[in-house]
Amino acid sequence: MTKAMGVGIALAAVLHAASAAAQVKTITGETQNVTATVEAVQQSSRLVTLKDKEGNHHVLYVPTDVKRFDTVKVGDTLNLKYYENVTLRPHEAGAKVLDETTGARTPGTGDKAGGTAAVQRTITAKITAIDMAVPSVTFTGPNGWNYSSRVEDKAALSKVKVGDQFDITWTMAIVAGMTEGTK
16 A cells, blocks of 8 residues: 555545544554565665566665665565555644654564565645545645545535644555575
């Protein structure tokens, strides 16, 4: 699930939460298992090109603090378990506007590259447009963040207004492991 998808799923819940005495709402995502094959490795730039089951190619940058990058070879299989959830709460008047990111990585213990990574991002976003005809809502946040989505619950949408602010927190975790290819 992507960050935008998480916000889209959570949007109706946020609007519902806003109308229900400003409660916090957490939208739990699904754990996704992804398998991809290494198609290319650029050791100097630390880029890996992966091909997923659908035939799509993805280029990933591997940070320099990730150990055993030198063991990744063309034909290896990357197994990922990915999880994301979104927590939304109305922003309290006078509270600090948020734009924070924290994260951690833990290397794997085997001979091949792998490990876990988690990141949490919290921003304060403001409703900048509501279109009851669609119906849809648009949020903007720090660093040019902008998100628009359809809203299925018109009653909930009618209870918020342009200028309302929400604190949105994404928590994402990835467990990755490489297995040797079968050439």
